[in-house]
Amino acid sequence: MTAAHRGAWGAAALAGLGLAAGSCHPPKPHGPIGPIESAPSLAEVSDATRRDYLRHAQVWRPIATASLDLKAGPDLPGRFPWDAPVTCDYFESGHPLSGLTPKFLCKAGGDVLKVKYGEDNGEVYAETAATRLFWALGFGADGVYPVRLTCRGCPVDPWLWRTSERHDAKEYPRATIERKFPGEAIESKRAAGWSWAELDTVDSSAGGAPAAHREALKLLAVLVQHGDNKPGQQRLVCPPEAVRKTASGVRCDRPFLVVSDLGATFGGAGDLSRNAKAKMRYAHWSSKRVFKDQGRCIGDLDGSFTGDLENPRIRESGRRFLAERLALLSDDQIRDLFAAAHADARGETIEADGTRRPVTIDEWVIAFKTKRREIAERRCPE
Numbered sequence: 001m002t003a004a005h006r007g008a009w010g011a012a013a014l015a016g017l018g019l020a021a022g023s024c025h026p027p028k029p030h031g032p033i034g035p036i037e038s039a040p041s042l043a044e045v046s047d048a049t050r051r052d053y054l055r056h057a058q059v060w061r062p063i064a065t066a067s068l069d070l071k072a073g074p075d076l077p078g079r080f081p082w083d084a085p086v087t088c089d090y091f092e093s094g095h096p097l098s099g100l101t102p103k104f105l106c107k108a109g110g111d112v113l114k115v116k117y118g119e120d121n122g123e124v125y126a127e128t129a130a131t132r133l134f135w136a137l138g139f140g141a142d143g144v145y146p147v148r149l150t151c152r153g154c155p156v157d158p159w160l161w162r163t164s165e166r167h168d169a170k171e172y173p174r175a176t177i178e179r180k181f182p183g184e185a186i187e188s189k190r191a192a193g194w195s196w197a198e199l200d201t202v203d204s205s206a207g208g209a210p211a212a213h214r215e216a217l218k219l220l221a222v223l224v225q226h227g228d229n230k231p232g233q234q235r236l237v238c239p240p241e242a243v244r245k246t247a248s249g250v251r252c253d254r255p256f257l258v259v260s261d262l263g264a265t266f267g268g269a270g271d272l273s274r275n276a277k278a279k280m281r282y283a284h285w286s287s288k289r290v291f292k293d294q295g296r297c298i299g300d301l302d303g304s305f306t307g308d309l310e311n312p313r314i315r316e317s318g319r320r321f322l323a324e325r326l327a328l329l330s331d332d333q334i335r336d337l338f339a340a341a342h343a344d345a346r347g348e349t350i351e352a353d354g355t356r357r358p359v360t361i362d363e364w365v366i367a368f369k370t371k372r373r374e375i376a377e378r379r380c381p382e
Helices: 004-018 049-057 120-136 211-224 282-286 317-327 331-340 361-377
Strands: 084-091 103-108 111-115 143-152 170-179 234-238 245-247 247-250 254-258 292-294 347-353 356-359
Touching: 004 331, 004 347, 049 234, 084 111, 103 143, 103 234, 103 282, 111 120, 111 143, 111 292, 120 143, 120 170, 120 331, 211 254, 282 361, 317 361
Parallel strands: 084 143
Antiparallel strands: 084 103, 103 111, 111 170, 143 170, 234 254, 245 247, 347 356
């Protein structure tokens, strides 16, 4: 399908869903935000300055959704073609990697790559799909690229068994390489990342993201079942073009909120995000409604031990904004979303006609469109 056809499909879909293509305009561009003190580094601002940046932060930016190639993914610096063969050398940084999912570092030339791996590692599949969806709709996320990796000098198991024994060349047919959303992290000594409760402190009257964008981001988190939503999974960043040096240090003119770890998605969220059901599991994801309380528009997202986004109430402006963005996705793009993630290689089976068979890409597409329809047809209190 050509870009022109996708654009026509998007306009027709908006009309068919009772939405006008321009019915929820993006905010007008604004200049540099008001007086916020400069700091020696954006990574060491005061708590008060960090709160000011949160007040002024954006969560969405315009993007030509209908013309994007969801299989290729975002065109970030250092991106990799889909399923590209990559050879690298195992790299021991001396600092343990965070998290509970299998990962390691390796070097290709002078580039240190963060690799997640494993055919049984649900994050390899889920994070690819979720980051592409966030990107395609205009929300901030890192770039995650599926590759076929050859690691030279890797231990028997780079994550759990880093013995002195090394492989000359170890193959990882299911692996992803992460590229960060461009920008400098804005952090204070006491706080890195941001919590979903802090999303409500963004002030549209001060030039921060409008309520429609913030509510849409919450609803998108519900849609993908973003279960591991603790503050460390999000980043407050300053895009490169918004970093400004001053006589007293550096400051950011347009702070942006990014969801930086979307590995526990497209499953069933809950107390333990590391649970296998939380990561690219069709049976759990397809059986979840978007709204658990249809009348009040309460999103169906079970809470986790460490996160703070649980069953959020969604207002009409946010529902409508996300519905418009989702309607721009063509069937081909939705298929590419799940094909890029190798969703049919997850190893999950379902029973059909008395036999068990693998879950197909078609079934993921149908489940996605069902959830999109639920969002489009709902009307929420404002």
